[in-house]
Amino acid sequence: MAWNEPGGGNKDPWSGKSGGDQGPPDLDEVVRKLQEKLGGLFGGNKPGGNGGAGGGGGFNLPGGALAARTVAIIIGVLVLVWLATGLYIVAPAERGVVMRFGKYLDTTDPGPHWLIPYPFETVEKVNVDEVSTFSHQAAMLTKDENIVDVELTVQSLVQDPAQFLFQDQNPERSIKDATETVVRKTIGGSKLDFILTDGREAIETIIRERVQELMDLYKTGLKVTSVNMQPAKPPEQVKEAFDDAIKAREDKQRSENQAEAYSNQVLPQARGEAARIIADAKAYRDKVVAESEGEASRFTSVLAAYLKAPEVTRERLYLDTMQEVLSATNKVVLDVKEGASNLYLPLDQLMRHRQTTGVTAPPPPAVPAEAEPRPAVARPVDRDRRAR
Incomplete structure (x- = not known):
């Protein structure tokens, strides 16, 4: 039953006194009892004993000193826990933005870091690799x-x-x-x-x-x-027209590509042909110039020989010229000694007749003794001079 109910003795639960002597609880007594209980937890004196015979071997500290030590330990533990909350780790894909009283302080790289715990400093992590x-x-x-x-x-x-x-x-x-x-x-x-x-x-x-x-x-x-x-x-309303325009543009591009390919094929050939023609022209020019220089040099040398021996040089030039002119003909003209006219032998016709008929042509008529050629070299007729 409750302490203040009838039959309960009307005792005060704080002091154990009867209801007649009830008053406010003694705060000093409450603190003393609390200290005794904390002292028992930490190995202090037992209630009612002394530090010597009845205490058994515990600490013999005054009640106030023991309470202060207990509070200090508790506060120290709380401080350590609070400081430990300042540890944080930044992931490799993140950066830590540190703020002191809400103001930007620093940006930290990936790894473990420490800051002054809340409410002094806070950190907000930002992912910098997320696209x-x-x-x-x-x-x-x-x-x-x-x-x-x-x-x-x-x-x-x-x-x-x-x-x-x-x-x-x-x-x-x-x-x-x-x-x-x-x-x-x-x-x-x-x-x-x-x-x-x-x-x-x-x-x-x-x-x-x-x-x-x-x-x-x-x-x-x-x-x-x-x-x-x-x-x-393009918008759906004009899509067909745009498709036609794109197709025409593609046809244009295809034609241009074909023309470009043909140009790339023809131009190198034309350039090569032009280079060949130019090279041939240069070679012909060099040849003509060389021949002209040679002819000029030969004429100069002949002129020098002619100035030294005109008759001999003139005769030599005549013979060389006639040999060059008549070397490609089949006609032979003999200058008969003391004859009225030259004897003409149509060797070309005789050779052609032999080839067509297979019959050996009769030998040419004998030349009279008085008509034998002179011992000197036969002199071909100078056609140009005769024409003149």
């Missing part, structure tokens, strides 16, 4: 007033963790808005043929560079790694 990807698709107006559907994918990652956390309120939204602005400006400044054919790679490079410039200007801490643009498509 963020988003797509952008829209119908845009080109420079030549055509509409084209453009779809591209932008990939980025965190380059500066401090800027990523503190300089821009929403870096992901900023890069999307910047991409839309840059794409519209780039497509609006390009013609449709350039966008549909050879300009896709150039447009991707321009968009990536311009978006990165805006990211650096806004200090978002993001780095644009790639921009992949899908082949641009």
